[in-house]
Structure formats: structure tokens, C-alpha cells
Amino acid sequence: MTNKVLVIGGVAGGATFASQLRMLDDQAEIIVFEKDGTMSFANCGMPYYLGGFVKKREHLIAATPESFQKDKNIEVRIRHEVIRINRAEKTVTIKDHIKDESYVERYDKLVYSPGAVPMVPDIKHLDRGNCYSLRSFKDMLKLDEHITTKNYQSVCLVGGGFIGLEMAENMKARGIKVHLVQRSTHVLGLLEPQFSAKLEEELIKNDVDLHLSATVEQINEDRTLQLSDGTVIEADFLLLAVGIKPNKHLAESAGLTIGATGGVCVNEYMQTDDPDIYAIGDVIESFDFITGKPKQVPLAWVAHREAYVAARHITGDPVPFRGILGTAICKVFEKDAAIVGHHASSLQKMGVPFETAELTAKQHAGYYPGASELSLIVHFCPDTGKIYGAQAVGQGADKRIDVISTAITGNLSVLELQTLEIAYAPPFSAPKDPVNMIGYKAVKKMNTKK
Known part of the structure; x- marks a missing residue:
């Protein structure tokens, strides 16, 4: 039937x-x-x-x-x-x-x-402002139309996660003044603090008015925005991006x-x-x-x-779902930030013992034009080498995190990153790719050296 x-x-x-x-x-x-x-x-x-x-x-x-x-x-x-x-x-x-x-x-x-549905932050007199979220196609069309017809010149992005960071770049590209308000001490809280700091430098470099450890407390009668740190800012509209x-x-x-x-x-x-x-x-x-x-x-x-x-x-031909790694990437002007698996605070919260290998290098051969800094960090079990998570910031972050995501899925240990034969030519990498180098660096952190 x-x-x-x-x-x-x-x-x-x-x-x-x-x-x-x-x-x-x-x-x-x-x-x-x-x-x-x-x-x-x-x-x-x-x-x-x-x-x-x-x-x-x-x-x-x-x-x-x-x-x-x-x-x-x-x-x-x-x-x-x-x-x-x-x-x-x-x-x-x-x-x-x-x-x-x-x-x-x-x-x-x-x-x-x-x-999912957007979460709405607790902002007093929210109805006084021009507030938007970006979840549906209809949301996008409405915001696009209003930016043009209402001649919006400035925005307050409420939230420094993926959407907030992507919108910061895109609103700047549209010629709009950008304020970004983030509740915690760093943007993109899934990143290690030192990596988040690199994105914050990039935001400031591109004239984004960044407010960390702050929230929008209320919209005043004159439609200015009162922040929890006492700052008052002016913005024609708010984009609420605090989560879903x-x-x-x-x-x-x-x-x-x-x-x-x-x-x-x-x-x-x-x-x-x-x-x-x-x-x-x-x-x-x-x-x-x-x-x-x-x-x-x-x-x-x-x-x-x-x-x-x-x-x-x-249809009667089952394959099981194997679980979520949470592999994700975000472009922030000229910086790329990619993640897979767990970050340090997540592992600490779970009480999981781990070690960390870090590397900062050029994303391709330094003598080839356009070489820029790439930072990579990997967390792993010091007894078995099981990879718990990794992060990368810089050009080429996508390639390295994709390789490590594949390694985790294939149950490779951190030491086996040494053995991966990764495509090399000067415009793309180095003879020993940053992923390989992380594998070598991990040797000293293992309880049993191999």
C-alpha cells in the first residue's frame, strides 16, 4: 500500500x-x-x-x-x-x-x-525602536525594503554570534554605520578567547563600533539606545541576533x-x-x-x-545518524573563523582531561604572494590521542577544519594528523601543512610518546 x-x-x-x-x-x-x-x-x-x-x-x-x-x-x-x-x-x-x-x-x-524561532532579548521599551530579526525569506525582503525606503544609515546588531558577525560585514558593505553589542566578553563565544580577539581586531579595523560585556537595556524616548555599561548610542534600526x-x-x-x-x-x-x-x-x-x-x-x-x-x-533501508560535531565557519571581513567539536571551556565544564596543540603559520608558502597568518588549535586526549575539537582563524581556516572534521569522523588520533598526505603547491600550503604540524606538536603533550 x-x-x-x-x-x-x-x-x-x-x-x-x-x-x-x-x-x-x-x-x-x-x-x-x-x-x-x-x-x-x-x-x-x-x-x-x-x-x-x-x-x-x-x-x-x-x-x-x-x-x-x-x-x-x-x-x-x-x-x-x-x-x-x-x-x-x-x-x-x-x-x-x-x-x-x-x-x-x-x-x-x-x-x-x-x-526554530528567534529569541527576543529583554530590552525595555523595545516597541519604540525599528526592530528586525533575520530568520525567514520574508524577514530578509522586509529588511531590504525598509533599509531602502526608510533610508536607514545606522544599525545596532544585538548579538555577536554568527549572524551578528556576518551582518556586520554586510551592513558595512551596504554603507551603513554598524554598532555591535555583545553580552559576553568576546564575540563568537564558541571560539577560544584569543581567537575571538582576532575577530574583534578585524571588526574594529573595519570601523565597527564594538561594545563587549554590554547589553541594550532600553530604547529611550528619543529612540537612542541605553547600554548596560552606561553608553548611549544612536541607530536607525536594531537587528536582534541573540540566538534561536x-x-x-x-x-x-x-x-x-x-x-x-x-x-x-x-x-x-x-x-x-x-x-x-x-x-x-x-x-x-x-x-x-x-x-x-x-x-x-x-x-x-x-x-x-x-x-x-x-x-x-x-523506506525500510535504515542508516543511523552518527551524531553532531558542530562544524561551522564564519567570514568576518578578511578573517575566516572555523570550528569543529569542543572548545576548552566546554571540555573543562564536562570534566574531560585534555591537552592542546597550537600553531601559527602562513596559510601557504611564505614566499608566494598573499601569504597571511593562520592560527590553528587542537584539543585532544593525552592518553589516546582522540581529537576533541579544533579551531582555526585566518585564510585557509576552512580547509584545515574540514580535514580535522574528517579525521575525527574517521577516528584518527591527533598523532595520525602527521601522516595525512595533504595537497601541496606554494599557492595552497607548505610541504608540511599546518594540520601535519599540529600532529608533530602533539607528540610532546602525549602521556605515551609515539
């Missing part, structure tokens, strides 16, 4: 799942419900459209309902919001925002992928288990505690590849992999 599979949410999770399921099963009836008007787009590209690096909004559209129907025989209902999951009846209740009516749809399998949280309300209402990290609990095949309901993407709690502990990471690669795992399981 043909399976009827309903998918709640599009974009990286839901749209990818639907495509993967169709690839594996050409008979299943697949319907995707997306409450917004765009069902599949490159949300990671939104800052770069706002900065003018991506010239046309259409370039961010990965697929349309029409192309899904024509090319994949998948029905997509945009502006249709699932408002209730009725587990006992195996139905969902849907609000059709086009016709302004509700109806019920039956399912054999349900895939829950509504993503799983959009889990439907799952909670349906009685599905929510984990310690705030995401919907799933097993290694993306099943919730209802075997006919799967969950993927930013809404779920998964587990750490290295420690096996619960982990919630909103990254595109993670959502894509989870979508494939769910599709394989539904």
Missing part, C-alpha cells in the same frame, strides 16, 4: 527530506506544508543578499512548489500552517491562510521540521518528549517517541558525535543529513 507522508515545514529539513524520500520511493504520496510563501531557500545566504554580494533574491530560491510538483511529483502547499497534530487519529489540522479556512489531512508517516530556540509548540501539544536542550527527542533514525512521527532540523535534540551527550545545533549540514536518515528509515 502506498504511504502517505506529510511534511511540516520546508527549507533545509523538510524540503530536503521530501526530495530524498522521492528519490528512494517513487510511489509515496508526499505533501509539504509551509506556512510562509517560500518553501525552499538558502537562508545562510540572506546576509549576503542584504550586503549586495548576492545580486538577485531569486538566486537564493532553491526550489519552488511548481518545480517540486513537475520534477518530483511532490505537492507543496505554501501559506498552509499545521496548527495541530492529532496522534490518535493520525491526522493533522491545517490552516489555509490563502482561503482562510481549516481542514484535516490524514497521514501514514509525519515528518516534523518547523525549524526550537519551534516545538506543536510537538509539545501532541505530547512528544522534549529533551534537556529544548529540542524534540528523537532516536538515531529521527523517530520521536511516536514511531510514525519523525522530526528533523533545528527543532530536535540530537547527540554529540564525540561524547554521545544530548546536543542541539542549528546547522544546514545537520538538517540535510537528518533528512536523508529519516527518508532511509521510512
